[in-house]
Amino acid sequence: MDPEILVENVLNAITAGITIGCIYGLMCIGLGLIFGIMRIVNFAQGELLMLGMFTSFYLVSEGRILAFLGPYWGPFIGAMCAAPAVFAGGAILHRFLISRVSGLRTVGSLDEGHFGQLVVTLGISLILQNGGQILFGSTPVAVRTPLSSQAFQIGPLYQGATVFLNKAKLVAFFVAILTAVILYVVLEYTRLGKALRAAADNPTAATYMGIDVDRAYRIAFGLGSGITAVAGGLMATYISFGPFVGFDYVIIMYSGVVLGGMGSIFGAFWGGVTVGFVQQFSALVLPPQLQNAAIFVVFLMIVLLRPQGLFGRSAERA
């Protein structure tokens, strides 16, 4: 590879890494709430992402309710609108299914209910994927915005190397940051946020303090679902997707959350950014089909090479 092409590719990988990474970061925050903080193993998180994409798609496509917003504003407002819709879906899932295998019911059980959670969320994942195929069809779709084919051109910077900033990704990047900041403020400074954190930290103690832990968990699960859905809606502006798209991302999300350290919202975000970077840089050396395989390898490396932070409570009292 010529040095100038190399420089250009690296610079572009960095910018793409930052923009896509932050969107991944938002996606990981959703799982960070559910898995990192509440310790619920949610296998269906990828499907929540998929639901976010389709919600946005069905809101803003031609002839739909939000079509009047136009192709510039619409897709991003649609992505934001996915949050309440999927929040409600997540809360309902939690109310009827997840709560039966998590939270207070499994405190103190041998594996903290993880077996049940894995199985139930695997079931949910199967239903949403295949049900999605029935409802949405299997042909890949995309949320169209002219922005996805436009780019800011920066440079030439160095030896003629030019950086292209995709406008859709750039706007998505800002929306992702905004959403993350709003969530942070809610969790850190509101009464609701405090109740959620208390319930997650020690459900039994929180109950004694008069917190409705079931409700807190339901809200937190809904928030986690909604946040990931926003990320899905944002990604829908620059990728095409079908009902099985969630699968490729569920591993990315777990990589990010684990990498960032369990139980930290910030950590999940940075974990997602890191994984985004790794993915963009792997694109420099790997053919497209192997990039997805690379993500799985990265996930395995993360869980294998950093076991200390990963076993959760492996230092159990004997």
Next chain:
Amino acid sequence: MRQGAGPHLRRHLGVLAVVSLVYLLAALFVKNSYYQLIMTLVPVWALFGVSWNILSGYGGQLSFGHASFFGIGAYTVTLAMVYWGLTPLLGIPLGMLLGGLAAILIGLPTFRLRGHYFALSMLAYPLAILYVMQYLGFQEVSMPMYREHALLYMEFADPRAYTLIAVLLLIGGVVVSLVIENSRFGLALLAIRQNELAAEAAGINARLWKMRSLIVSGMLGALVGGFYARVLLVVTPESVFGMLVSAQAVVVTLFGGVASVWGPVIGAAILVPLAETLQAELGQYLPGIQGVVYGIAIIAVMLLSPDGLFWTVRDRLLRREAPHGVSEVTGAVPDAGARSDGWSLAPAPLPATARRSGPLLQVDRLSRSFGGLRAVSEVSFEIAEGEILGIIGPNGAGKTTLFNVLNGVLTADEGSARLDGQPMLGKKTYEVCRMGVGRTFQVVRSFPRLPVLDNVIVGAYGAGMSDRDAIARATQALRQVGLHGRATVAAGQLTNKQLRLMELARALAGNPRLLLLDETLAGLGREECDDVLAVLARLRAQGMTICIIEHTMHAMMRLADRFVVLDHGRVLATGLPRAVVEDDAVIEAYLGKKWLARREA
């Protein structure tokens, strides 16, 4: 093979023979080729479930990526045929070989993980392979036809031949599974599943047994995959490495009954025809209906009968005929001692080297920190042969941590510990157990589903005994603690005192030279406490060396020969019980300075 497993096994084999014959007879009359395919797929997915069950059911290592092995089998058979013209008769065994190899490669790193991390990582393997297959251009590979050597290449004009082979393969798989279930292999897996730490402390090398189960499971998985490819004649990465393949194994087994040979068979017999029929009837309007049905099925099972149909139905039936069932099982207790009074039995034979003059356990300046907290700090003490040493101290004094370091659950930062001159530190938990250190836990770690006798046998197997010896030793250990009357009851039904005694018996079954007892009296009433103390006293009379952690001072005063008092990880005092109790530092640690001042005043 465990004693008493014979008739049990024969009954299972009888059922297997009858079911297979009936199934094959039914298959004879199926004319529609689509239904013939379903008749073949039922045993195929049942066998895949059996394969998954060995690792994830018995062993409890939940795998969401069993498609790795299935796909490896399928692609091996197909590619070997395409490129080398190799018959599936050889291709399938080759696939099994590669499946076993893949199991080793996957298991080596992945068994470092536990619980949900293990499950998620297992998921990553088939998906990574899937993309690699796409990259390599094996998007869709069809099997070539060899009309002139049809039989050699397993090309049968009559699809019912595949059903026959599938059923034969399933029988093979069920037999393998039955043999495992009724041997120490199965007992080790069940013990690991129910409580890995307790299994390790009882001398079971958990990593090794898990690896063995993964290898067996992987080979069976590759066998099914290879055969499946032969039946369908075409493989694609999605159809053999895809998520739905892994899910099939999980779903049929969970639905039918986890950790039971019949679970996957029952699950496949119900779900496969249901899902396939729906797919055929409604597939064009509702593509993916199969996945939806599977999803609903496992959610329903998880919420309504978490162990699957087989166990729920069995528990119902057993409850109905409970009086009969119990008396029947009690009769089957192997009576090794044949003496009514267990206490007159000789103590467990100690190794010849056991009788010496020096201390049995020698702990020297042992330290262990968690971050900034020194949980155990330069602790030194000795235990003489035949002595009962009480380790006392307030909460958080580092008593349990000390035990955990001694038996290899935790590593030490500094210091040494020697059992009869042999270094103990740096060894795995099961290795320490095999050196002759038995251990009980503060919170009883039993295997609740297993009968009491099996719980104790785990300890004897851990010490590497043969089946016959293990059963005899376990029965003897139960007598030693006075629990022999409850040998066939599931451990989950015992009272707290009985559980404590059972855990003691499990530790005794490994013929230990030293017992580490962690708060054996915790949560017991006065009388129960006395009963357990009597058992411990008798063990000492038989020459057992015991190191016991305890809070209850009055009990310890009667039992222990010497005390070691720990506080904030340090040895505060050592000596005879009376002297230690009068020690000012000890009183201060337990009751505070005020109390000390009042006493002195």
